[in-house]
Every structure is written in structure tokens, then in C-alpha cells.
Amino acid sequence: MTELLQFAFSGLTVGAVYALVALGFTLIYNSCDVINFAQGEFVMLGGMTAVFLGLAGVPLPLAACLAVVLTVAVGLALHRFAIEPARGSGAVVLIIITIGASIFLRGAAQVIFDKRFHTLPPFVGGDAIRIAGAAILPQSLVVLAGAVIILVLLWAFIERTLIGKAMVATAANEIAARLVGIDTRAAVGLSFAISAAIGAVAGILITPVALTSYDVGSLLALKGFAAAMLGGIGSAVGAVIGGLVLGLLEAFAAGYVSSQYKDAVAFLVILIVLLAMPRGLFGRAPVERV
Amino acid sequence: MRGLLNHRLFPALAMSAVVVLMPLVLPSAYYYRVAALVFVFALAAVGLNLLMGFAGQVSLGHAGFMGIGAYAVAIGPTHLNLPSWLAFVGGAGLSALVAFAVGRPILRLKGHYLAVATLGFGLLLAIAFSNEARFTGGPDGMAVPRFAVFGLSVRGAQAWYWITAASFLIGAVLALNLIESPTGRALRAIHDSEVAARVLGIDVARMKLAVFVVSAVYASVAGSYFAFLNGHITPDVSGFLRSIELVAMVVLGGLGSVAGSLVGAALLVMLPQTLTSLHDYEHMALGLIIMLVMIFLRAGIVPTLARALRRA
Numbered sequence: 382m383t384e385l386l387q388f389a390f391s392g393l394t395v396g397a398v399y400a401l402v403a404l405g406f407t408l409i410y411n412s413c414d415v416i417n418f419a420q421g422e423f424v425m426l427g428g429m430t431a432v433f434l435g436l437a438g439v440p441l442p443l444a445a446c447l448a449v450v451l452t453v454a455v456g457l458a459l460h461r462f463a464i465e466p467a468r469g470s471g472a473v474v475l476i477i478i479t480i481g482a483s484i485f486l487r488g489a490a491q492v493i494f495d496k497r498f499h500t501l502p503p504f505v506g507g508d509a510i511r512i513a514g515a516a517i518l519p520q521s522l523v524v525l526a527g528a529v530i531i532l533v534l535l536w537a538f539i540e541r542t543l544i545g546k547a548m549v550a551t552a553a554n555e556i557a558a559r560l561v562g563i564d565t566r567a568a569v570g571l572s573f574a575i576s577a578a579i580g581a582v583a584g585i586l587i588t589p590v591a592l593t594s595y596d597v598g599s600l601l602a603l604k605g606f607a608a609a610m611l612g613g614i615g616s617a618v619g620a621v622i623g624g625l626v627l628g629l630l631e632a633f634a635a636g637y638v639s640s641q642y643k644d645a646v647a648f649l650v651i652l653i654v655l656l657a658m659p660r661g662l663f664g665r666a667p668v669e670r671v
Numbered sequence: 672m673r674g675l676l677n678h679r680l681f682p683a684l685a686m687s688a689v690v691v692l693m694p695l696v697l698p699s700a701y702y703y704r705v706a707a708l709v710f711v712f713a714l715a716a717v718g719l720n721l722l723m724g725f726a727g728q729v730s731l732g733h734a735g736f737m738g739i740g741a742y743a744v745a746i747g748p749t750h751l752n753l754p755s756w757l758a759f760v761g762g763a764g765l766s767a768l769v770a771f772a773v774g775r776p777i778l779r780l781k782g783h784y785l786a787v788a789t790l791g792f793g794l795l796l797a798i799a800f801s802n803e804a805r806f807t808g809g810p811d812g813m814a815v816p817r818f819a820v821f822g823l824s825v826r827g828a829q830a831w832y833w834i835t836a837a838s839f840l841i842g843a844v845l846a847l848n849l850i851e852s853p854t855g856r857a858l859r860a861i862h863d864s865e866v867a868a869r870v871l872g873i874d875v876a877r878m879k880l881a882v883f884v885v886s887a888v889y890a891s892v893a894g895s896y897f898a899f900l901n902g903h904i905t906p907d908v909s910g911f912l913r914s915i916e917l918v919a920m921v922v923l924g925g926l927g928s929v930a931g932s933l934v935g936a937a938l939l940v941m942l943p944q945t946l947t948s949l950h951d952y953e954h955m956a957l958g959l960i961i962m963l964v965m966i967f968l969r970a971g972i973v974p975t976l977a978r979a980l981r982r983a
Contacts, residue, residue, distance in 0.1 A: 416783060463962050470969045472782070473729060477922045480915060481961030488954025603790070603911060610787040645798045648791035655788055656776050 383514035388636040389629065394521040394590060396628020397528040398424070401583035402605025403612065403620035404535070405576035411552040411615055412572035415464060415475045419483040421602030422490075423580025426452045428593035429490055431585045432499040441501070449581045455486070456577025460570050483598060490595040503589040520589045527586045531579055532621065548572060611651050613664025622662060627651075679851050682930040683844045689933075690836040694829075703828035704900070705944060709937045710835035711896045714842045716920040716932035718889020721846055723918070724927030725855065726882045727862035728778065729786045731914050732793025736887040738800055738909025739766045740894030741815075745904055746806055748816040755818050755899075763891045770887030771880065778879045793914050801906035812905030815898045825899070835896055842889060843929050849885075850929075858882055890917075923964055925971025934972050938964075 402420055409417045427448050434444035463478050470478075504523050509516035539545035550558040551568040559565050584593065608627045612619025627647055634646030654662065678684075697703055719733050743762025747753035753761065777788040801810045817824045825834065849855050857878050860868040869875050898904045907913065916939055924935025942960065946953040968975040 416786075463966065467966045467969065470965070471926075473723070473918070473922050473926065474965050474969055477919050478962050478965045480919065481958045481965065483958070484961065485955050485958025488952065488956075488958055491954060492951045599912070607787055607791070610784055614783055641802045642798060645795050648794050652777070652788055652791050655780055655784055659780050659784060661784070 384636065386513055386515035388632045390515060390517045390521060392629035392632030393625060394524050394587075394628070395631065396625035397524050398583050398587045398591075398601070398624075399604050399608045399627050400621045400624025401528055401531065401579050402601050403608035403624045404532075404617060405580050406605055406609040407615060407617055407620040408572045408576045408579075410609075412548065412569045413464070413468075414472065415479065416472070416606065416614075417459075417573075417576070418476060418479040418602050418606070419459060419486060419598075420576065420580055420605055421598030421600070422483045422486040423452050423456060423577045423598075424584035424587075424601050425490060425593060425595065425598040426455060426486065427581025427584030428501075428588040428597070429494050429499065429584075429595065430581075432501055432588065432593065433494055435501060441504070445585050448585060449578050452577045452581035452584075453574045456573040456580075457570060459577075460573040464569075464573075465566070483602065487596055487598060494595055496595060498592045498594045499588070500592050501585070501588045518590065524586045524590065527582060531582060535575070535579075535617075544571070607648065607651055610661055611654060613661030615665075616661070616663040619661055619663030680844065680847060682928075683840065683847055686843060686930060686933060687840055690840060694832070697832075700828040703832045705941060707828065707831045707835040707900055708897075709933070709940045710832075710839040711893050711900065712917070712920060712940055713933040713936035714835070714839045714896070715890045715893035715917055716924070716936050717839075717842050717846050717929055718886035718893075719917050720921045720924075720927065720929065720932045721849065721858075721882050721889075722886040723921055724925075725850060725858040725862060726879055728879060728883070729782070729918070730789040730883075730886070731786045731911070731918065732789035732791070732796075733886065733890045733917050734909045734911075734913035735793035735796040736766045736770065736890035736909075737894030737897065737913065737917075738793075738796050738906070739769065740891030741898035741904045741908045742800060742807060743891075744818070744895045744898050745813050745815045749813065750806060754820075755816060756820050759818070759892075759895045762895050763888050766887045766891030767884050770884045774880045774883040774887075778876065778883060790911065790914070793909060794911060797906050797909045797911070800909060807906070810906060812903055815902050815904055817902075818899045831896075831900055835900075838892065838896065839933070842892075843933075846929050854878065854881070919961065923961065923972060925974040928971060928973045928977075931971050931973035938972075 402424060405420045405423065406417060409415055409420075430448035430451050431441070431444045434447055435441055439447065459479075459482055463482055464475065467475060467478055503518070503520040505519045507519050509518050510522070539549060547558070547563045548568045548571060550561070550563055551565045555565050558568070587593075604627060605624070608623035609620050610623070611627060612621070612623030630647045630650055631643045635643040638646055693706060697706060715733065715737060719730065722728050722730055740762040743765060744755055744758045747758025747761060748755050751758075773792055777785065777792070780788050800807050807813055817826065819825070825831065857868065857873045860871060860873055861875055861878060865875055894908060897908060920935035920939050921932055922935070923938055924933065925931030942957055943953065946956050949956055964972065970978070
């Protein structure tokens with residue numbers, strides 16, 4: 382029982398990060414049908430920028446805010462200079478562009494920062510908290526709390542504000558949205574900005590627990606993409622559940638099967654779920670028109 | 672002239688000319704080796720192009736089949752005492768079988784769901800290769816015995832240049848013929864609309880499975896050559912990044928263009944070799960070039976240029 386709880390804690394911590402990356406995938410996919418493989422680089426940029434600003438003597442809260450701002454700027458630039466000019470291209474072409482962007486950002490990080498592993502001091506000090514014999518680090522609770530806060534803020538923004546509703550309208554039908562006077566280009570740009578911000582925050586939160594380096598992005602993009610597909614692409618609820626399930630699967634597989642095969646178990650389960658439910662857990666069935 | 676340009680086998684003819692004329696300008700064994708690598712990846716890309724460019728199905732796991740081919744020629748002679756040519760053929764056969772078994776269930780998935788399923792498949796193979804150290808040498812990889820037929824072993828970059836070039840050309844001609852056959856037309860119909868294709872009486876599931884198996888064999892053969900060329904393989908051969916690279920070759924060169932796959936492979940094999948002079952800026956330059964090509968030559972390098980030529 383203690384063991385189970387211990388694995389669940391570590392799985393939920395990692396899963397929360399996967400969920401945030403998957404949420405970033407979902408936001409951009411909904412706004413413009415692009416699978417953004419540079420999503421993992423947002424996480425890396427958030428973590429690495431905060432680390433290096435910290436090393437330069439900037440206090441941690443300010444460094445974190447600046448890191449988010451910088452990542453948002455990168456997200457907006459990605460939309461403006463890479464996605465917008467290629468509008469109307471096929472899905473695969475847009476995917477290759479985002480992969481190019483992710484190689485570019487990784488290369489830039491390698492030059493601007495360095496190739497070593499880095500960490501941040503935990504935001505809250507103190508010893509591990511014991512619950513029924515299982516230990517959980519305070520920072521893990523911070524990660525989970527951060528993820529919940531982001532979700533609530535995002536939900537409130539989308540459901541309760543006019544700008545959020547404009548984004549929903551753009552996602553539902555771009556031409557119709559333009560006809561009622563919504564600046565759809567700005568709405569798509571906004572989705573890149575929000576995705577970048579979510580990624581950066583995830584990167585900052587997880588760095589004290591999991592270390593960061595210039596090349597953590599591609600693995601996170603892969604996991605986040607898998608989580609988003611497991612949940613059913615386009616569904617925000619699905620992205621969050623998919624991320625948490627993926628994190629838990631990995632933790633349990635590492636604990637009970639073998640740590641070398643944890644990714645294998647996770648992907649095997651994803652394959653089986655997709656074969657049983659070809660639209661993911663929460664995806665809607667599309668209608669194909671001829 | 673126009674008739675020649677539009678002939679079905681014109682791309683094959685042009686590519687043969689390139690293959691024959693290249694040795695006139697290749698200065699050293701190193702360049703022969705790079706050229707052989709280009710042909711190896713071009714072969715895998717042509718196979719993947721059949722699947723992506725014609726049938727419209729995305730695979731992010733094709734490096735998995737390259738891995739099967741590569742490890743077949745390493746494990747067969749080392750652990751099972753098979754002659755290397757038999758291991759080579761056996762690897763291709765095994766890839767076809769695996770593609771058949773895996774393709775049947777997962778090709779029912781569509782679009783990005785198929786992408787993530789193939790990605791998972793490739794990942795599973797890469798994980799198996801790096802963890803079954805008894806057979807594969809684990810993450811450090813294993814040595815690949817020289818390729819030998821009837822006691823004659825192949826050595827030297829020049830020999831490999833001609834072998835890989837000939838294999839690539841055969842693969843390209845087969846692909847060009849397949850495209851123009853009724854099967855090829857059926858595949859293109861599936862690409863345009865699965866529903867419409869089914870209404871026309873095309874057995875969509877069977878066609879997709881067939882092209883998936885064919886593309887797996889292409890990748891497997893390419894993987895075997897890759898192993899022979901390097902003399903050593905690691906699980907990276909079937910890694911996620913390798914799969915992405917294959918997809919990028921197909922899309923950069925041009926979806927649905929056989930000659931494009933050669934151009935895409937040449938670009939992505941040679942760029943890192945040339946960009947090493949940029950040292951730390953290598954990856955930035957590579958990413959930038961990929962983005963610029965896709966933004967300005969949306970249909971891919973070869974189709975865009977061909978259209979421009981025709982208009983001129």
C-alpha cells in the first residue's frame with residue numbers, strides 16, 4: 382500500500398507536467414489544426430531561462446516571470462514568422478515546420494545557455510511530507526498546485542471572458558468567426574502565447590524536481606503529444622487526464638515491471654487504448670465528407 | 672523534349688545519370704561514403720513516400736523497420752551463424768511480417784492517431800534493442816560483420832557506392848511503376864478521400880496494408896545497408912529522431928515525388944556534414960533551413976521546382 386502510494390505520488394508529479402504540455406498541444410491544435418512539436422521547447426526555455434537569470438543574480442520570482450515573458454515572446458514569434466507565412470499548407474508540412482523550429486530553439490539554447498544539467502532551488506523548503514508511509518516532496522505539491530491553478534485560470538479565461546470566447550469561436554469555425562468580426566489571426570496568435578506561457582510555467586515548476594538541460598524538450602514533446610492523443614486530440618479534459626494517466630502508467634511500470642521498460646509499458650497501453658477507442662478517451666467521432 | 676520530361680520513367684533516367692556521373696566529381700573515399708549514405712536514406716524515404724505521399728498515411732515509426740533490417744544483419748551472422756546475405760533477406764522478410772501483423776490493427780487509425788500509434792511502435796522496438804543486451808549489445812550497440820556473398824566480402828566505400836546506388840535505382844523504378852499501376856491509382860484515390868475510394872470498390876484496408884508492408888521492406892533493406900556501411904549499430908538507428916528525419920526527408924523533397932525523396936535525403940544527410948564547420952550554430956542553421964524550405968517551397972523542393980520549370 383505504501384509502495385503503491387509512493388508510485389502514485391511520483392506518477393502524478395510527472396503526469397502534471399505531461400498534462401500541461403498536452404494542454405499546450407490541444408490549445409494550438411484547436412485554434413489552427415497544427416500539431417506543434419516545438420511545445421517541449423517552451424518547457425525547456427522556461428526552465429533554462431529561469432535557471433540562468435537566477436545564476437545572474439536575479440531573484441527567483443522575478444526570474445520566473447521574465448522566463449515566462451521571454452517564452453511567450455518566442456511563442457508569438459513562432460506563430461508570426463513560421464506558422465502564419467505557411468498558412469494553408471498541409472498538416473504534415475506544418476508539423477515539419479514546428480520540428481524545424483524545435484531543432485532551431487534547441488540549437489539556440491545550446492549556444493545561449495550551455496549543455497550541462499541545471500536545477501533550481503525548491504520554492505518551498507522543508508523535509509518530505511509523509512502520508513501513510515509514503516514520502517512526497519513539498520515541491521511536488523507545488524507542481525500539482527501549479528497545474529491546478531493553471532487549469533482553473535485557463536477555464537475561467539475561456540469560459541468567462543469575451544477574448545476567451547473569441548478563441549473558442551475561432552476554434553469551432555474560423556470563417557464564421559471572422560464573419561462576426563473576430564480577428565482570427567490574433568486569436569490564433571493568442572493560443573500560441575498561452576501555450577508558450579503554460580509550457581514555461583511547467584518548465585519552471587518541474588526544474589527543482591527533475592533537472593533541466595537544453596535538450597529536455599524533444600522527450601517532453603513526445604510524451605505530451607502521446608498524452609494529448611491518449612485523451613483525444615482537441616479535448617482539454619482529455620489532455621489533462623491523458624497526461625496524468627501517462628505519468629501514473631510510467632511510475633507504476635517503473636516500480637512494478639522494470640524501469641528500463643517504463644516507456645514501453647506506457648506506449649503499449651496507449652496502443653491498446655487507441656485500438657479499442659480510435660478517437661482517444663475523450664475525442665469526438667468526426668464525419669468524413671466526400 | 673516535352674514528351675521526355677513527362678515520361679513516367681524520366682525521374683529514374685535523370686537519377687541514373689546522376690549516379691553514373693557522380694564518381695567524376697567525388698574526390699575521396701569519404702565522399703563516396705556520404706553519397707552511399709544518401710542512397711541508403713533515399714531508399715527508405717522512397718518507401719515511406721509511397722505510404723505518405725500516395726496513400727496519405729503518416730508513419731512516425733519507420734525507423735523501427737530500419738532497426739529490424741540493421742539488427743538482422745548484425746545478429747544473424749553473430750549469434751545464429753547465418754550467412755550475411757541470408758540475414759539481409761531474412762530481415763526484409765521479418766519486417767514484412769511485422770508490418771503485416773502491426774499494420775492490420777493500427778492502420779484503422781486515422782491522421783494524428785495513426786502517427787502516435789506508429790510512433791509508439793518505433794519506440795517499443797528501440798527500447799527492446801537497447802535493453803536486450805544479450806543479443807544487441809545494449810545502448811552501446813554491436814559490431815556488424817562484413818557483407819559477404821559466396822566467400823567474397825564487400826569492402827571499400829566505392830563498392831558500397833555502387834551497391835547502394837543500384838539498390839536505390841531499383842527501388843525507385845519499382846516505386847515509379849507501382850504508382851502508375853492500378854494499385855497506385857487506388858492509393859491516390861484513398862489519399863483524396865477514403866469514402867469515395869470505398870464507393871468506387873477499392874478495398875481500402877487491404878491497399879493501405881499492402882503499401883505499409885512494401886514501405887517497411889524498403890526501410891528494412893535501407894537499415895541493413897546502413898548497418899553494413901557503418902560496421903557498427905546502436906539502438907539510435909530505430910529511434911524517434913531517426914523516424915522524424917525520414918518523414919522530414921520525404922516532405923522536404925516533396926510528398927509524392929520519388930526524385931524528391933533523393934533530394935530530401937541528400938539535403939538531410941549532407942547538411943549536418945557541411946554545417947559542422949559552423950560548430951555550435953549547426954543545429955540552429957539546420958532548423959532554420961528546414962523551416963525556410965517548408966515556408967517557401969510548400970509542395971517540397973522537387974515538385975515546386977518542376978512546376979516552375981514547366982511554366983518557364
